[in-house]
Amino acid sequence: MAIWGIVLLTGTVQAAPDAPSKRWVSADDVRLRAHPGPDGKVRAILPRGTEMRLDGSAQTDGFCAASGAGTAGYVACEFLSAKPVARSQAGARTPVILANVQGHRIAATDPLPADYNPERAFWLQPSWSALEQYADYLKKQHPKLPQQGPFPRNEALERMKAHLALxxxxxxxxxxxxxxxxxxxxxxxxxxxxxxxxxxxxxxxxxxxxxxxxxxxxxxxxxxxxxxxxxxxxxxxxxxxxxxxxxxxxxxxxxxxxxxxxxxxxxxxxxxxxxxxxxxxxxxxxFRQLVNPRPKPAPLAGDDNAPGLYDMLSRTDALVxxxxxxxxxxxxxxxxxxxxxxxxxxxxxxxxxxxxxxxxxxxxxxxxxxxxxxxxxxxxxxxxxxxxxxxxxxxxxxxxxxxxxxxxxxxxxxxxxxxxxxxxxxxxxxxxxxxxxxxxxxxxxxxxxxxxxxxxxxxxxxxxxxxxxxxxxxxxxxxxxxxxxxxxxxx
Incomplete structure (x- = not known):
C-alpha cells in the first residue's frame, strides 16, 4: 500500500515489469475508461474473461492502457490477469439494479433485496460509505465477538481499503x-x-x-x-x-x-x-482515504464502550x-x-x-x-x-x-x-x-x-x-x- 501511495502522491508513471501483452479480465463488470483514474468516462463494461492487449508497459495511478472487445482505454491493473480466465456466461447476465445491490429498502423492517451484495455495491460505486456498509455487514456475521474484537481478517475488505487509499x-x-x-x-x-x-x-x-x-x-x-x-x-x-x-x-x-x-x-x-x-x-x-487499525483488545473494565468499525479505529482523509x-x-x-x-x-x-x-x-x-x-x-x-x-x-x-x-x-x-x-x-x-x-x-x-x-x-x-x-x-x-x-x- 505504501508503494502505491508514493506513486499517487508524486503523480508520476511507474514502469511495470516486462510481461506478455495479453491480459484477461479477472472480475465481472470491469470498467474500461477513457482516461486513467476512477473518474474517467466509462467506455465499456467488460465481462470476466475478456481478452485484452496491453498498450505499453507502464501504468498510471494503478490503471493500465489496454485494448480489446472492439475498443481501447484504461482498466484498473488489478483486474487484468496474466493467465486466461474463464468467460462469464453471457446468457446468465441480468440487469444490475444498483439500489437492490446496495440494500435500499423503503422501511428498515423490510427484508433485504434478494440480490443485496455489499461487496459488489462497493465496486459498482467505490466510496467510504460503501466500505462502511460492507464492514457493518461483516460485523453482523460475527455477532458474538466483543465490541473490541479481534476481528477475522477479510480480504475483500482489505482490497476496498487499498482502493480508497490509492x-x-x-x-x-x-x-x-x-x-x-x-x-x-x-x-x-x-x-x-x-x-x-x-x-x-x-x-x-x-x-x-x-x-x-x-x-x-x-x-x-x-x-x-x-x-x-x-x-x-x-x-x-x-x-x-x-x-x-x-x-x-x-x-x-x-x-x-x-x-x-x-x-x-x-x-x-x-x-x-x-x-x-x-x-x-x-x-x-x-483525495485519499486511509484507515487506522484498532489496537489490540484491552481488558474490559465495565461496559465495552470502545470506538471502531470492524477492525478499523479511525479514517483519515486528505488531498494529494x-x-x-x-x-x-x-x-x-x-x-x-x-x-x-x-x-x-x-x-x-x-x-x-x-x-x-x-x-x-x-x-x-x-x-x-x-x-x-x-x-x-x-x-x-x-x-x-x-x-x-x-x-x-x-x-x-x-x-x-x-x-x-x-x-x-x-x-x-x-x-x-x-x-x-x-x-x-x-x-x-x-x-x-x-x-x-x-x-x-x-x-x-x-x-x-x-x-x-x-x-x-x-x-x-x-x-x-x-x-x-x-x-x-x-x-x-x-x-x-x-x-x-x-x-x-x-x-
Missing amino acids: GMHGRKSAPYASWSSLQRIALQHAAMSKETSRLQAQGKIDAPALKTREQQAQEIAVNLRHSLGILGELHYAEESDGARRLVALIGALAFAEVQPSLFRTDEQIAPPNATAEQASGRFGIV RSVQRVQLNRDGQLRALPSVLRKTETLWRYADGPECEGWTPGFAFGDADAGPWRFFGNAAAANRKSSRNPPGSLFAFYTTVDLPPGPAARREAAMTLDRAKTGFVRGTHLYYDIDADGIADLTVWEGEGIGPGHLDGPTSTDDRWYRLVLVNINGTWKLLGSDNFEYGCGC
Missing part, C-alpha cells in the same frame, strides 16, 4: 447558489403563503389542497434556512413565524453590484468547513496536492497557508462517543467582539480565551488562486432592520477587495439581534452572532458559507 476524485460539487436566486425563491414563498391565506379566507380551498400548499411552502422555507445556515428559534423554518422572518431577512439584504474580478469560477474557492472529499470535487484534486487555506481578518489582513484538508475521524459506530469533545464556544471560523461573550457572565473572559480562532479573525476559505500580497481593501456599510419582521435589529456589510482592482471579491454580512443562547433560552442582549458570507464569482454574488456564534453544546 485515491479518487470526489463527486463534482454543485454550483454555489446566487443571492439573486435565493431572493427569487423567497419571493415565491411569500407569494405562495399570501395566495394560500386568500384562498383559505374565501373558502376556495379544501383541506387536502391546503395541506399540500402548506407542505410546499414549508419545504421552501426549510431549504432557505439550510442555505443560510442560520440557527435559533426565531428563524425556525418549520413554524410560520420563523419562515416569515427568514423570508423577510433574505428580502431585506441587498449587496452592492459587482463586476468580474478575482474569482472567475466556482471551482476556485471552497468554504472553510469543506471536507477533503468535497474539496476534491470542487478543485478536481484526487495542497491548496491555500486563507484566514481573513476583520481589518482585511490575509494569512495564507498550504493545506491538504487532512482530517481524522474516530469511528464511533457501535458505541456512544464523548459528547461535545473538543467543542469551544464562539464562532467556528472567526473571532467575536465582546457582545456575545456577555452571555457567560463571570465566565466570559475564560470562555473567550478558550476560542481557537486568532484575535481579529473573521472567516476563512480554501482556494487554488494565487492571492496578491498585502491586505484586502475593506469597505463597511451599516443598516437598520425591523426586529419583528427579520429577527435582527442591525446589520453590517463588510466588503473586501483582495486583488486591489476596486471591485469587492468577498462580502461578510453580520446580523445583530437576540442570539439563540442555550438551555436557558435566548440571550437578553442584542449580539452580533450571525455571519453570512458571499463571494463574487465572475460578477455574481454567490453564497459561500455562514457562521453562527455557538453559546452551548449538548443538552
